[in-house]
Amino acid sequence: MSLSATVLVLLSAVLHATWNLVSKRQQPSAAFYLVASAAAGLLCLPLLGASWANLARxxxxxxxxxxxxxxxxxxxFVALAGAYRQGDLSVVYPLARAVPxxxxxxxxxxxPGDSAISAVSGVGALLAVTGCLLVPAKRFRDLGPRTYGNRSSLxxxxxxxxxxxxSVADAEALARLRLEAGLSPTTSALLYLGCEALSTAAVxxxxxxxxxQERWHLRQVAVKSAGHAALTGVVMYVSYGLVLAALAFAQDVSYVVAFRQVSIPLGALFGLVILGEPWHRPKLAGVGAICVGLVLVSMG
Known part of the structure; x- marks a missing residue:
């Protein structure tokens, strides 16, 4: 992978972990992410307006x-807000990033029609699953149903x-736009990104x-944290835009996917160091297993 692609994808990983840190510190609600998505959508409106012909396709x-x-x-976003209000960034973030x-x-x-996964991907998936089971535990002997029944993990x-x-819907939509609508990968991705922000805001x-309760949260966000919410939305979509740019420089997409997993230990580290969350050994082992596992999946 080229130096340009590496820098872009690493910057994207840093931004992704950062917006999660910012939103976690705000004890977010669905209303918080509504403002974030709306801000990102509004930022994309000039692009959508200037590309009306392509938008019609x-x-x-x-x-x-x-x-x-x-x-x-x-x-x-509704689930993420609840998870961050109930649990630690260093637990929620690795789980939310690995399970998908x-x-x-x-x-x-x-x-139907897809080939079986490789042995490397299979091993990686098992490692990632093992890591997901370890992350919520405080002690290794605590592994069991009670560890996973807490609200934040669920x-x-x-x-x-x-x-x-x-992710599945996005991949299918972008493939159709290239094949059926005749849009270039960059044009289809940027237009789709803006439309998706507005679609999410509407939902x-x-x-x-x-x-x-969410209407009350919306009033609170408007008064106290509208700036943080808007910043979160902008950083959120800039982060994804950097990934799209990295794909243009990378000869092998799997390397981009693998390097993006840097955000998982970084997000966990933000929670441990900046937010002062507990350094449980199973959590550290789980984050490590998730990172190695996801890299193997992407490379396999």
Whole structure:
């Protein structure tokens, strides 16, 4: 992988872990992520307006998948907010980042027409699953059903399901845009990114406005943390934009995917060092196993 691609993807990983740190410190709500998604969508409006002809080709081709992705991202943010209010960044972040890769791998294997995974990917998946089982535990002898029944871990897994859902929808939508709408990879990715931010904001708006507590949270965000929420949204989508840019420089996409896993130990380290979360040995071992496992999956 070229130096340019390496720098871009590492910067993306740092930004991804950073926006999660910022939002965790705000004790986020769905309303917080509504403001974040809306800010990102508004940032993309000039691009969407300037590309109206391409946008007219995007919506008929990928409109349904865009809606599915918005629903899945909405689920992700609602669950992530609950997980961060209940649990540690150093537990929630590795789980939410690792489980989707495992789920997408399973979907790929089960989907008709796809080939079986390699032995390297299989070993990597087992390592990642083992890491996910270790991360929530305080002691190695605590491994058992009670360790995984806490609210934050369950919500982290729900968030991961949301990530897996929109990842599959995104991949299918972008493939259709290239093949059926005739859009270039860069154009389709940037336009889709902006539309997805607005779709997610719309889904979150419905949820927030339908919940009394979330309406209260929205008023609190507007008064106390609108700037943090907007910054989170902008950094969130800039981070993804850097990944798209890195793909343009990389000859092998698997290296980009592998290098992105740097965000997992970094996010855990932010929680441990900056937020003062406990350094439990199973957590450290689990984060290490997740990182190695996901790198093997991406390289396999």
């Amino acid at each position: 995007l919506l008929p081709t990928a409109g349904l998948l865009l809606g599915v992705a918005g629903l899945c991202q909405g689920l992700y 890769t495992i789920l997408v791998l399973v979907v790929t294997v089960l989907r 919500l982290a897994v729900v968030a991961a399901v949301g990530i897996a859902g929109y 979150l708006a419905v949820w927030v406005l339908s919940q009394r």
